[in-house]
Amino acid sequence: MERIAIVGSRTDMARHAKELGLEVVLVHSPGSRPDRVRQYVDLMIECPVADAEAVLDVLAPLHRERPFRRVLAPGEDAVLTAAVVSEKLGIPGNSVETVVAIKNKVLTRQAMDRVGISPVLHRTVASEAELLAFLAEVNGKIILKPIDSTGSLSTLPIEDAEQARRAWGLYVADGHTEGLVEEFLEGPEVTLESFSVAGKHHPVGIDEYLKHPDQVVEIGDLFPGRVSEENRNEMVRLTSALLDAVGLLEGPSHTEFILTDKGPRVLETHCRIGGGAINELVKRAYGVDLSRLQVSVPLGLETFTPHALDSGKGAAMIFFMPKPGRVTRISGLDALETLGVPVHRMPVEKAWTGLVGLDPIRHAEVGVNLCLEVGEIAHPVRNNWELLMGFVIANGEDADRAAARAEEVMAAITIETEPIETEPVDGIPA
Incomplete structure (x- = not known):
């Protein structure tokens, strides 16, 4: 064996x-x-x-x-x-050199610069003064992020000098001494999930992040993302060029984009399956299990068959993000169960170890996983690692129908809270 x-x-x-x-x-x-x-x-x-x-x-x-x-x-x-x-x-x-170039956002930008696919102003900064200098150079909104991190940890949008000073203080307090700062890209955020075999990169599907306009952290994911054919083709081209530039040979990858008014711009890439719901949504939309392929294809036990990006159905997941505070009442779950929507209850976990709570509702067209009880604390969500309070997941004939079904179920659930003393929710202390 x-x-x-x-x-x-x-x-x-x-x-x-x-x-x-x-x-x-x-x-x-x-x-x-x-x-x-x-x-x-x-x-x-x-x-x-x-x-x-x-x-x-x-x-x-x-x-x-x-x-x-x-x-x-x-x-x-x-x-x-x-x-x-x-x-x-x-x-x-995949080689160590490749993985380091992908994990280190500065090296990723340098790889994109070498092949001419990173028209994004960026700089490495190691002090408040350098951050302020970049802000003045861009003369617009910027974003500060760790060089090697995920899930929007310590990722801070900055609009003026006062915010820059506060952001650098918070950034240092989080344990960072150096960061990557970039011009802030305006537009929808989407990802291209790909699978590489012997150095050839096959697009699998596009995920659309569902977001509030003033938040860095997404409130949900939608498959396939609602992207024009022109943008989709450009995302495939840029992803292939980037993965070639860093030398990725095999396995899944997750490349993040902003769809600006000048076209797609790469944020970063990862040599793994996208976090949270993405593998489940890929399975629901396309019938493709990237986690299985990551094991079976390199060993020659199965083959990967590419498919058209517009050939799938729809799948959506929306995370619970109630108003921060102590939970005083949860209503609507009994009515959903009466309508045949399965509801799974589980405790909040302090560490994100994969999409916990999914198995009991994995085969449901629409399902609910809720991790809060009355008396527990709904914390502010400042990064993806804090999306721990549960989710609604739904299938649909297309992306719009999947999103609508998930939103209908989410709207039927009320989580009431009472205020408690919490940290600032925007990540930048006043």
Whole structure:
């Protein structure tokens, strides 16, 4: 029996590996929730997944006994570790150089500059003075973000010098000493999900982020994204050029864009499946399971068949984001269940370890997962890692119908809160 190592304890990849007849060695961080994965795993090892040398130390002896075919990571926290371990042990996969160039937003911008696909003003800054100088150069709205981070953590839009000073103070307080600052791009935010085989990049689908106009964090996702054919073709072209520039060979990728009035502009890319709902929405819209393909295709167990981007149906997910405060009343759930909409209840989890709570409603046309109870605290949502209060998911004949069904269900649920003392919700202290 062939075996693989999975670094990170999300469930789908391990389940698919077991279905494919593989032996699975799982490396999971202390404090993670490997109980969800246990039934699919032959050996579990506790080790910090972001510590490449520590993971190498525990996997190398096993590899010498019987080689791993692949070392794979389902999430952002371990993609670099998987690349380092693979390279050290001589296992095929994406190179360390490629993964570093993708994870480091400055290196990604430099790769785009080399091939002429990044007409976005940007700069690395290491002080308040440098941030202010860039603001003056752009003479417009800018955005400050960490060089290596995800989920909109410490990502701060800035419009004037006063905001810049406050933002830099918050940014430093979050533990950062250097950042990437870019001109702020106006327009809808969308992503292109792709799958690479032997260095050829195949578009899978476009995700549209549903957002409030004044928020960085999305309130939901819609598949396929409502994008013109011209913009869609340009997104495919830019993504392929970027992934070639960084040398991606295999597996899923998630490339983020802003659709400006001058055309699509790349924000960043990732050598993994998009976070949160995206893999589930791809499955619902196109019948394609990227998590399974990430295991099966590199091992030659299955082939990837490209499809037309306009060939899918619709799928949508909207996250619960009630007014911050203590929950005093939740209503509407009983009526939904009477109408046949399944409702799953589960506690809020402090760490985002994949799309928790989905399994009980995975096969429902429309379903609800709610993680709040009366008396609990609905916290401000300042980044994607805090989207922990649940969601509504829905299928549709097309994207508009899927979104409408999800919005109808969301509107039927009322979560009332009372104010408590909280941190500022905009991320920039007054």
